Amino acid sequence: MLRTEGLEKQFVLHLRGGLRLPVLAHVDLHVAAGECVALVGPSGAGKSTLLRALYGNYHADAGRILVRHEGALVDIAAAAPRTVVRVRADTLGYVSQFLRVVPRVPALDIVADAARGVSREQAREMAAALLLRLHIPARMHALPPATFSGGEQQRVNLARGFIGGHPVLLLDEPTASLDAARADIVVDMIAEAKQNGAAIVGIFHDVAVRDRVADRLHHVTPLQDAA
């Protein structure tokens, strides 16, 4: 479902005299349908950078990021922006660590807007059910999440990431600000997505959570800092 070949990424900080920060080199990652691969490595090694590159959120300097989209392989690293928009809508889901709140949009709509291939009415029903499952009570569904707690915002973010049933899911610390009981729900949701054939790449700080969801580990090792 997802494969990278020779992926490379460095940041060039022009505001700091063109400082070069190589982060990823020779990344060869592959994830099959129904499989969850956990990225592991020390803080700052480049786990989030890799995940963002897979989503097309960060620019890849070299290599390919092949995603199976509607039966064909699309190279996210080379695809036109509007192709990436389409792949994200139908194939590639991403749960960032923090929710980016949109002013005035209620939690329910944020989640329902990410549903795929269902009517507006169905999307709203699915969104409500998913929010309830994540212990966001009904009275909060009509509120914009700007005032929600960190953990509540993360659960809205998770509901949005999972509602579409995307064939490829990228998860950056999905349980970071959740207590054990709530993390358990997320573990169940990941297991269900795998059963439905999703290919998942995730970063899980919590080793217990990681051991329960991951089929394999992919090590991300820090590169030597160059000047």
Added chain:
Amino acid sequence: MADETLLSARGLSLSFGAIPALVGVDADLWPGEVLAVVGESGSGKTTLLNVLSGRMAPHSGVTWYRDPEGVLHDVHAMPMPALRALHRSDWGFVHQNPRDSLRMGVTAGGNVGERLMAQGMRHYGRIRAEAIDWLRQVEIDADRVDHLPRTFSGGMLQRLQIARTLVTHPRLVFMDEPTGGLDVSVQARLLDLIRGLVARLDIAVVLVTHDLAVARLLAHRIMVMQRGVVVETGLTDQVLDDPQHPYTQLLVSSVLQA
């Protein structure tokens, strides 16, 4: 999204005396897509919008528009009446200052209905009903339909301008700083409204803004301009989160969080 562009420009250049406002600008827009044009004051954003929409002629370069029948039109070589007809029907233009497009001596309903009449609609009752429906869509009370725009607040004027622009169901709308000069809370409401309407009506938009947060919220793609040159273009979140060009890095780093 279809594969053929709605609007395509190649090599647009225009100078005002010694000031290069546009330097070899290429741009493409696909149906239903929102393209943001960002850059600091004086970088050529408004000039680009004026040229793309045929309101100004470039010194060199070409802009093509594909009409609903698939016929290509050279925007800068079109006869004036044809261009005006486009602006009345397929296209819309939302100005930073709503007073530039609204008729201040005509009622709110009249401002919206006028565009329908210009398209040939004659039935007074239907025009009025449609105008009231559009006022409702931009969250203006129906009982303001007979009021003059001068009694409206800045945010209401901008919403009225949007109703006036969208009533003819344009396929392509040019917007110049549509939320500029409004309070932050009024801005949020307007942005939310634009976001919803654009998605629901599947309108393509060229959106000029100096506010990166506005671009992130509304645009699929983004173009960064500096002194008339497009220095970077791409997927909105990629350009804002991982800017490649020094000028874009400066622009992104000088705002708190976009």
